[in-house]
Amino acid sequence: MRRINQPPPLPPRPVDGHKGLFGRVLIVGGNREMIGAPALAATAALRMGSGLVQIAVPETILAAALTIIPEAIGLALGSKADLPSLLEAAGRADVIVVGPGLGQSPIVAQRIKALLNLDKPFVVDADALNYLATVKRWPKFSGVLTPHPGEMRRLTGKPVPTDDAGRIDLATKTARRFAKVLVLKGHRTVVTDGWRVYINKTGDSSLSKAGAGDVLSGMLASLIGQGMELFGAACLAVHLHGKAGEIAGKRLGRRSVLARDVIDSIATQLK
Numbered sequence: 001m002r003r004i005n006q007p008p009p010l011p012p013r014p015v016d017g018h019k020g021l022f023g024r025v026l027i028v029g030g031n032r033e034m035i036g037a038p039a040l041a042a043t044a045a046l047r048m049g050s051g052l053v054q055i056a057v058p059e060t061i062l063a064a065a066l067t068i069i070p071e072a073i074g075l076a077l078g079s080k081a082d083l084p085s086l087l088e089a090a091g092r093a094d095v096i097v098v099g100p101g102l103g104q105s106p107i108v109a110q111r112i113k114a115l116l117n118l119d120k121p122f123v124v125d126a127d128a129l130n131y132l133a134t135v136k137r138w139p140k141f142s143g144v145l146t147p148h149p150g151e152m153r154r155l156t157g158k159p160v161p162t163d164d165a166g167r168i169d170l171a172t173k174t175a176r177r178f179a180k181v182l183v184l185k186g187h188r189t190v191v192t193d194g195w196r197v198y199i200n201k202t203g204d205s206s207l208s209k210a211g212a213g214d215v216l217s218g219m220l221a222s223l224i225g226q227g228m229e230l231f232g233a234a235c236l237a238v239h240l241h242g243k244a245g246e247i248a249g250k251r252l253g254r255r256s257v258l259a260r261d262v263i264d265s266i267a268t269q270l271k
Contacts, residue, residue, distance in 0.1 A: 001172060004198040007235040010270070011226045019051030023225020026093035027218070028086070028115065029100035029126070030057035030065060037101025037126070037214045039068040040259050044218030045097075046071055047266045048240075050225055053218075054093070056086055080107060083114055094225040095121045099128030100214045116141040121224050125217045130154060144181040144224075144234050146217060152184055164188060168197055181230045183220075183238060185213065191234045198235040202242025206249030211259025216241045219266070243269050 014021070025045045029038035035057075042053045052073065057065050059076035066074050075089050076082075090096055098115055102108055104127055112131045116122065122143030124132065129147050132138060133154040149160040156174055161167050167190050175182040176194035184190040189200040220237035224230060247265040248257040 002196045004196050004235060007198065007239040008228070008232040010236070011223065011228055013049065022049055022051035023094045023222065023227070024052040024054070024092060025050050025095055025097065025218070025221045025225050026054050026056060026089055027097040027100065027221070028056045028090075028111065029098070029102045030055070030061055031101055031103035032058065032061055034101030034103070035061045035064050036068065036211060036259075039065045039072075040211050040214040040263065041097055041100045041218035041221070042069045042072045043260070044215040044263050044266065045222040045225075046218075047263050048219045048222035048226075048270075050222040054089055056089060077111075080110065083111065086111060087114060087118070090115055090118055090120060093120065095123065095221045097123045097125065097217050097221045099124055099126035100217055102127035104130060113139065121230060123217050123221045123224070125213060126151075138178065142230070144183060144220060144230050145178070146183045146185060146213065146220070148185045148213065160184070164199065168192070168199070172197060181234050183216075183234050185216070189238045189242075191231070191238055193231045196231060198238075200235075200238045200242055202239050203245045204242075204249055204254060206254040206257040207242070207245040207262065209257065209259055212241075212245070212262060215244075215259050215262050240266065240269060 027038045027041050038055045042055050045053045054073040056075040059078045062074045062076045116139035125146045129151045152160050171184040171190040172192045175192045181193045191198040223233035244262045244265040247268050248261040
């Protein structure tokens with residue numbers, strides 16, 4: 001096991017670049033009770049430098065989601081008949097986030113299964129992780145899994161230790177088992193591909209609010225879309241996410257930070 005002590009640098013940003021150079025992100029998520037989750041992920045991806053971000057959400061909430069993030073492109077989802085348009089959008093994307101606020105239903109499961117059979121890099125979070133926890137044979141996709149301890153327990157069927165050594169051991173074994181990069185979220189987040197491991201030292205309880213994980217998913221997808229390899233992108237994303245939380249906490253107080261305050265603090269450290 002090789003211990004990585006520092007995340008890689010940000011990808012280059014040519015002064016004469018255009019939006020087509022900086023990655024197209026597709027975010028698939030949302031339901032009528034969780035409009036904000038895909039919108040937060042989209043906002044974070046754009047703030048991290050993505051050129052184009054598209055959100056695929058139920059038709060009933062698309063207008064509200066685009067009100068939150070008007071810079072995003074929308075794709076309305078309604079029924080099983082919309083699968084071709086979703087797969088067409090996925091084909092144009094450089095990276096796909098699936099899961100934020102997605103909910104669980106037979107149609108959702110069908111969409112996840114179809115998407116994960118594509119030859120694209122994925123950031124798999126929230127209800128997409130819960131879907132994977134229920135199936136015996138996973139699609140052969142390339143991507144990053146971003147479970148919090150509860151989702152990790154469902155994926156592995158094992159309790160998640162609270163000490164560093166135990167968390168590292170469980171995360172590395174799980175990454176090898178599923179052949180994925182894995183981000184085990186929490187205090188001192190563990191990032192591993194099964195052979196390399198990075199323990200994040202940034203962040204504090206400013207990030208202990210709903211929506212913070214959606215922000216991380218958007219930041220991570222943005223870095224992948226800008227050309228970073230999966231493990232390096234995951235290391236850098238969790239580092240920057242933690243720093244943004246710290247900056248927001250110093251400005252507002254750790255108790256009062258919201259997920260959108262974390263997004264607002266991304267730019268401070270990227271300048």
